[in-house]
Amino acid sequence: MSVDSLLTAEAVDPAFATLTPVHRASTAHGWWRSAVIYQIYPRSFRDLNGDGIGDLAGITAELPQLAELGVDAVWLSPFYRSPQRDAGYDVSDYCDVDPLFGRLVDFDALIAEANRLQLRVIADIVPNHCSDQHVAFQAAKAAPANSPERDMFIFRDGLGPEGTEPPNNWQSHFGGPAWTRITEPDRQPGQWYLHLFDSSQPDFNWHNPAVHAEFERVLRFWLDRGISGFRVDVAHALVKAPGLPDWGGRPDGNSTDGFPGQDAPMFGQPALHDIYRRWRSILEEYGPDRILCAEANVDPLPRLAQWVRHDEMHQAFNFPFLHAGLDVDRLRHIVTDSLVSLDAVGAPSTWVLSNHDVVRHASRFGYDGPGPRDGDGIGPSDPQPNEQLGRRRAAAATMFMLGLPGGAYLYQGEELGLPDSTSIPGSLRQDPAFARTGGARIGRDGCRVPLPWRSSEMHAGFGAGRDPWLPLPESWSNLARDKQQADPASHLNLYREMLAQRSTLQLGRGSLAWVEDYCSHTSLGYLNGSTLVVMNVGTEPMPLPEGEVLLRSSAADRNDPLGSGETIWLITS
Ligand code: BGC
8 A cells, every 4th residue: 555545644554543632633834833953053964174174164064964854944053253161152253154164155155055955044033132242231141230231231230338249149051150240341340240151251131122022033133144043042030020139949940850940030020921922923924834943841731732833933942751751651641741730822732852952862761760861861880771772772762753733853863873972081071060060060062963974084084174073983984874774774774764754644744542452561652644653662573553653763673563662553454
C-alpha cells in the first residue's frame, strides 16, 4: 500500500476508530504550525575563513545540506556585534554583523541562498539585556544618576549607610549576585545595575518607552532584510515587578525543577503580553508569514499557552517536554497537556529535545541512573554517559517527537547523533557560568563543540585553518556527515527518512490519540492519522504491533520485537 493512499481518515484501522482523540488534525493556515526548524549555532557550524570560529559564509556554503536533510527553516543564534562574553548573547550593536562572523553583505548572501533553497531564516533577538559595551550602556555609566541615559537600564542605589549592599537579593543565572556596582565618573563608588545573567549583560528597563522604540527599530531592520521571524531570548524576563522586591524562592527565580516560581518578581509579569502584542502587529505589517517564538521558561503549560494567544507570539518552546527525559508517565502527561492547552488558544504545540543551553539528548539518555543537571554540563571527572546507549535512545526519543503533531526544533549536530564533548579542559571553557562559579558548574560548552563535516579533512572538516574555538574529540571524525551520508543505517539517514515521512504523512498537521494497548510504565503508543508510533524505553522487548513498518529507530534488528530504547512508526492496516 502506498503511503499517499494512507493519508485519508478512512484508512484508520477500525480497531482504533473508537480512540479518544487528544488533538484533532488542523487545517489552520501558517507554515510554522508544522515546521521543523533547525537551530544553527554560528560559531560552531562551519568555519570558512579558517579563523577557528564558524561564520555566515560557512553557513551559506552548507545550507544545501540542510535543505537536503528536509528541514523547513533555520534559526540562527546571535551573530550580531558582540564582545562574545556570552557567545553573542551579549550584543553591542543589534543592527550589524560581528566581524567574527562576516559582514552585512554575508548575511544578505545567506538570505538569498536560503530563498533559493526555499528555507526560511529566523534570527535570535536578545531584548532582556545587551552588552556592557553597547553605546547606550556606556552613555548610562557616563551620565549622572536619574538621567534619561541611566533610565535605559535598571540602576539603583545600594542598601546600607554607604550603599555597599546590592539593592535586593536577586542572583545571576550564571552564579553570584545579579547586581554590580559601578564607579561613577567622579571615581566614587556609585549605583548598582541589574544583570540577570553575566555582569557584562546589563538588563534593559522595559518600563521606559525609549527601550520599546529601540527594539521596534531593530525588528524592522531585520524584517526589511528578509528574515521570517525571531526567536525571542529569555522572553519571560523583560519586565520586572515594580519595586524590585526580594525573592524568597530559589535565588535565580527558578523553582527546584528549573522552572520559574509562579510569582518570581523577575519573570512572567503581565505587562510582557502588551510588548509581544505590539511586536506581533509589527510583524503582520510584513505579511502573515513572519513569526515570533518565545524562549519563555514558563510552567505550567496552560500558563505558557497565554503567550501564544491569537494576537501574541506564534510559538513557544516546550521546555517541559525537553525536561521530561524518557519518563513515559511524565511525557504522556506533558504531550496531552501541551496539545489541550494550546488547542484552547488555537496555537500549535512545539517539541524540542536539545539546544545550545542543555546537555545534548544523546548524552542525557546515556545514563541509567540520574543524568547531569541541565545547564551544568558534564566534566572529565563526572560519571560518563554510555555513548552507544545514549545515541540509540536519542534516536528513539526523536522518532517519538517527530511523529507528534505540531512544530519541532532540532539543534545542529543532533542529526549526526553527536554527544556532548565531556573532555574539554577547564582552561578552554568559555561559558561564563564556569568562571562565575569557580568551575563548580561545568557550563554549556560541551554541547557547543564545532560540527564534524568531512572525516578525512583537518578538524573533521569544520575549518581548514586555526584550531577550532573548542576542540572536536578525535572520535568525531567517525560521526562526520560525509561518513554518515554513505551509510544507509546512519543516524543522519534516519533523520532524513523521518523528515521525509513526516512531511509525506503530514504528521505535523495531524491528530493524536493514545493507544492504551501500547502504553505502560515503560512504553507509549499513539496514533497520528494512520500512523502508529510506539516507543519502548523498558528493558524488555515488546511484541511488534501489526501493520506496515515505515521506520524503526534502530535499523539493525529490524526483524526482532521492538527492542529496548526503540521507536517504530507503522501504518495500521
Ligand atoms: C540563551 C542563553 C544565554 C541567555 C542569556 C538564554 O536563554 O539561550 O544561551 O546565555 O539567554 O542571554
